[in-house]
Amino acid sequence: MSKITPSNKLTIADKSFDSRLLIGSSLYPNHQIMMDSIAASGSEVVTVAIRRINVQGGGESVIDMLADKYHILPNTAGCYTARDAVLTAQLAREAIGTNWIKLEVIGDEETLFPDVEHLLNAAEELVKDGFIVLPYCNDDPITCRKLADIGCAAVMPLGAPIGSGMGLRNPYNLEIICDQASVPVIVDAGIGTASDAAIAMELGCDGILLNSAIARARDPIKMADAMGRGVEAGRLAFQAGRIPKKLYADASSPTKGVIGA
């Protein structure tokens, strides 16, 4: 049987991708498992962070391994103010030579939820500065609409707190966001396993960005494969259109011609 894959691509700004899964480069047991996991996931977009240089580093750096194979998406993880996030994005553009940025402005250490006020300000400044901005944001339709109106190339609402593996805490909001969005909706954060990714895609999300669920799985390479398939299955199911939910049974075998009746 031939493998059916979704024919339509994920288009963000001026780029199109065959895979709707975007993947992080952190927390893997080692570099080889990271490379094998990314390959197994089918992802074409890989995120990196920007940090102060460590000259004692040694060994091949992650960016050297990834840069020529994948579309690199730097993030502003760890930034708590619009000012720091904007400078981090500008440093990322200088370092990597890309104007794409996964914009994170964190409001709280414990939840890692976004600071909406700073996020909107940073997004506006970066869009004006020519960036392709992909903001990590709350699962709030109004915030997502404002980010799209500012000119962000996608919105990336969280499914659950970063690294929590809780799945989709508010699928109904995500459905509203998908329904209203004028830009691609990518669920970023909270995915725990392949079914979470599939459910998000079935709701109509355009893509999934995750890291921990693969990198911290017992077998990251196998989970990467599962996530890739989960995203594809969910997308296909969304396109196919699910049947309505009913409280009572509706027989699938013919009701006429049953013996003894």
Place this chain on the structure above:
Amino acid sequence: MSLQLRINGEDRTVDAGTIMELLRSEGVDDTARFVAVAVNGAVAPRADWTTRSLGNGDDVEIVNPVSGG
């Protein structure tokens, strides 16, 4: 030239007049593909590294990409 700088959040005295001299004295490979520098909150483009003079009290950030989610 001895300068009092803040380098990646640390106050230090260094012997460097330009960004390029600072990178070399810090042991940073200035030919490395993915290094970026900011001075006082603004990116200092690579093309300016050899000519851009640093001054006392300048706040310098030297960064590169690392693993991230």
